[in-house]
Amino acid sequence: MTLIQSVTGPVETSKLGLTLIHEHMRVRSESVFLQFPHLYDEEKEFVKAVQQVNNVKKLGVNTICDPTVMELGRDIRFIERVSRETGVQIIAATGIYSYHYIPPHFQNRDIDYMAELFVRDIEVGIQNTSIKAGFLKCATDAQGVTPDVEKVIRAVARAHKKTGVPIMTHSHPGTGTGINQLDILIEEGVDPSRILIGHTGDTDNMEYILQVIEYGCFIGMDRYGLTGECATENRNTTVIELAKKGYADRMFLSQDH
Numbered sequence: 065m066t067l068i069q070s071v072t073g074p075v076e077t078s079k080l081g082l083t084l085i086h087e088h089m090r091v092r093s094e095s096v097f098l099q100f101p102h103l104y105d106e107e108k109e110f111v112k113a114v115q116q117v118n119n120v121k122k123l124g125v126n127t128i129c130d131p132t133v134m135e136l137g138r139d140i141r142f143i144e145r146v147s148r149e150t151g152v153q154i155i156a157a158t159g160i161y162s163y164h165y166i167p168p169h170f171q172n173r174d175i176d177y178m179a180e181l182f183v184r185d186i187e188v189g190i191q192n193t194s195i196k197a198g199f200l201k202c203a204t205d206a207q208g209v210t211p212d213v214e215k216v217i218r219a220v221a222r223a224h225k226k227t228g229v230p231i232m233t234h235s236h237p238g239t240g241t242g243i244n245q246l247d248i249l250i251e252e253g254v255d256p257s258r259i260l261i262g263h264t265g266d267t268d269n270m271e272y273i274l275q276v277i278e279y280g281c282f283i284g285m286d287r288y289g290l291t292g293e294c295a296t297e298n299r300n301t302t303v304i305e306l307a308k309k310g311y312a313d314r315m316f317l318s319q320d321h
Contacts, residue, residue, distance in 0.1 A: 256280035267294060
């Protein structure tokens with residue numbers, strides 16, 4: 065029996081059911097919320113989140129993975145509240161979401177210090193609760209692998225090595241950052257089969273996608289509904305072509321809503 069941590073406790077993987085791999089209960093700027101809380105309406109946000117989760121529950125979704133981490137406004141109590149209200153299992157993440165810089169607190173400390181904080185989220189609990197993270201998250205966008213971004217990726221890899229929980233990334237296919245992420249994670253000793261390169265479906269460049277898959281990782285075709293990077297028709301064509309090539313079990317579909 066294999067267990068994964070949800071925000072309401074451990075769940076057998078056999079009971080995950082239909083799962084959306086990449087959705088956010090809420091995203092907001094942590095610093096803006098802290099300094100100007102009047103801009104936000106907690107109850108309105110909660111009602112909207114519950115409505116959206118119930119909408120997908122009616123379509124058969126049983127579990128949602130929520131990769132909202134530091135710098136995206138992670139609030140584990142809010143996520144737990146949505147899960148309990150809807151009855152949908154939600155799996156939370158730990159990590160840091162940054163395209164370029166991390167706070168001086170982390171710039172002035174080493175990679176292992178950061179990794180231990182991620183491990184604490186996984187083994188002890190998030191934000192002084194007993195709610196444990198079920199996976200790790202890092203991000204690399206068009207800015208590329210900056211020194212701070214690389215620090216996060218390596219910390220995520222080291223936390224994975226200590227805990228065994230899988231890794232999900234935010235990548236930018238247009239600049240090939242999924243490959244950069246894989247190279248660093250593998251250099252740190254991560255098995256590619258424990259990695260999901262997120263947002264790979266933001267391109268229909270089959271050469272790039274196959275290059276990512278050849279590493280042995282999973283890919284996120286996880287932005288259905290977002291058409292800025294890739295039209296829905298192109299996303300569909302790519303998913304169908306990959307399925308025909310035998311990669312149906314390597315793709316995770318979602319919306320990043």
